[in-house]
Amino acid sequence: MVKLAANLSIMFNEVDMLDRFYAAANAGFKGVEYLFPYDFPAEQIKERLDKNGLKQVLFDLPAGDWDGGERGLGALPGRINEFRDGVGKAIEYAQVLDCGLLTCLAGIPPEGTDPELATQTLVDNMAFAAPLAAQAGAKLLLEPINTRDIPGYFVSTSGQGISILDAVNHENAWLQYDIYHMQIMEGDLAPTIERLQDRIPHFQLADNPGRNEPGTGEINYPYLFSFIDGLGYDGWIGCEYKPAGMTKDGLNWAAAHLK
Numbered sequence: 001m002v003k004l005a006a007n008l009s010i011m012f013n014e015v016d017m018l019d020r021f022y023a024a025a026n027a028g029f030k031g032v033e034y035l036f037p038y039d040f041p042a043e044q045i046k047e048r049l050d051k052n053g054l055k056q057v058l059f060d061l062p063a064g065d066w067d068g069g070e071r072g073l074g075a076l077p078g079r080i081n082e083f084r085d086g087v088g089k090a091i092e093y094a095q096v097l098d099c100g101l102l103t104c105l106a107g108i109p110p111e112g113t114d115p116e117l118a119t120q121t122l123v124d125n126m127a128f129a130a131p132l133a134a135q136a137g138a139k140l141l142l143e144p145i146n147t148r149d150i151p152g153y154f155v156s157t158s159g160q161g162i163s164i165l166d167a168v169n170h171e172n173a174w175l176q177y178d179i180y181h182m183q184i185m186e187g188d189l190a191p192t193i194e195r196l197q198d199r200i201p202h203f204q205l206a207d208n209p210g211r212n213e214p215g216t217g218e219i220n221y222p223y224l225f226s227f228i229d230g231l232g233y234d235g236w237i238g239c240e241y242k243p244a245g246m247t248k249d250g251l252n253w254a255a256a257h258l259k
Helices: 017-026 042-051 077-097 115-135 158-168 179-185 189-199 221-230 252-257
Strands: 003-007 031-033 055-060 101-104 139-142 173-178 202-205 236-239
Touching: 003 055, 003 252, 017 031, 017 042, 031 236, 042 055, 042 077, 055 077, 055 236, 077 101, 077 115, 101 115, 115 139, 115 158, 115 173, 139 158, 158 173, 158 189, 173 179, 173 189, 179 189, 179 202, 189 221
Parallel strands: 003 031, 003 236, 031 055, 055 101, 101 139, 139 173, 173 202, 202 236
Antiparallel strands: none
16 A cells, blocks of 8 residues: 655645644645754654654755755765764654654765765765664665756665665665656666665655656656555655645645545
């Protein structure tokens, strides 16, 4: 059975962030995710989750100066202490919010950074974070992201992600598979998902081109939902898409999964 989580960073933007929990629940969602919770006290977010009967599915480790264009710290050699401090902060939030998935964003290494050094930095950072997340009951995920939307992003394919996870060599290091990003970077979605299914505890979606709702682009989501369900996947699929209009007006594609 497909379980959809609303991504509150880009869905329901018609209302303020804390009001999006109600909007998502009112639309039929049972789970939510977003980029970061750190602008609000964890207890305040937990109150909104509980009030609206929602499960906190996933959020990201602190990613540096997001508004300034930074997109993660994992592969940045000069920011290791900041990354480690962020792991602690994320775990504190995850424990309050009962969140079982934390995503490490590799980021955009500074121009001229040795790729081997960036890779080793990311491996070491994930090796540091994975056991700490496990102790808190959370899985640590690595997300490949397409380099068209984020030029210079360090981890951009599922193969690269798996290679890094293999180097981390920890049972709590996992792959986050965003269908939209991987359609752009490599395609061949169903065979790749089948091959890597044991490494993937979380999917995200958007259609391509445009990153809008399923049904607005080239990806055959009814087929993929059936395919993923047939593999026995029982986790969440995060809806990380940009609504083409008002969020609720564009949810017809999801109606069968939000009953």
